[in-house]
Amino acid sequence: MSRVGKNPIIVPAGVNVNISNGTIEAAGKLSKLSMQLSDAVTVEMTDGQILVKPANESTTARALWGTTQRRIKNLVNDVANGVTVNLELVGVGYRASVQGNSLSLQLGFSHDVVYTLPNGITVKCEKPTSVAITGADRQLVGQVAAEVRSYRPPEPYKGKGVIRQGEFVIRKEGKKK
Structure with missing residues (x-):
């Protein structure tokens, strides 16, 4: 049962x-x-x-x-x-901002990454390093969060990248002399 x-x-x-x-x-x-x-x-x-x-x-x-x-x-x-997924941008110079129907991300590239939001999804950036993705469809909210995270996934040496709230990044030890 x-x-x-x-x-x-x-x-x-x-x-x-x-x-x-x-x-x-x-x-x-x-x-x-x-x-x-x-x-x-x-x-x-x-x-x-x-x-x-x-x-x-x-x-x-x-x-x-x-x-x-x-x-x-x-x-x-x-x-x-509704459903909300919170993302944190960890890294020097990493910022996010909402401009109309798009999310502009500065993730250490030579250019800004612009992500166009699908219908039914709203994004809030209360701090430049935090992004709150909200919507009524759990699958769509998770998909948007995964696509935003895929631009700069967290790396294990410095812990930089786009991290879901509550996610623990396993850190590796760097080179030894």
Whole structure:
């Protein structure tokens, strides 16, 4: 039995959930998102709660049970509250600024890196070395954070680069004489 999948998902106030034709749609104050459901699980809504159950006792159904429950829970919570990923720029002269619909990064290259933001994503730079990426779609926010991080990933000798908040960079010892 799945320890995660058996828990009901409580729908917060202000979120409308519609389940039909193998698709679940959630609409909240921030956005409207949908997700395709697998035939291996059954999803039903009762009394403001969503229950996910395996359709049969196959290995596939049992494997997708907990995964589907967590994806639906994230979908419902994200349209209500949103998702934020915080990035820190560590390095001498590393700075970020928002200009309209683009993020301008100075990462030690001879040129500025300009990243165009997709629809549904907002970025705030409260300090020149911190970037907060916010949106309603968890996958899209994570993808944008990964693309920004890929311009200058953290390096192990000096610890410079674009680092997610809470990430620990394993440091290596330099050359010895």
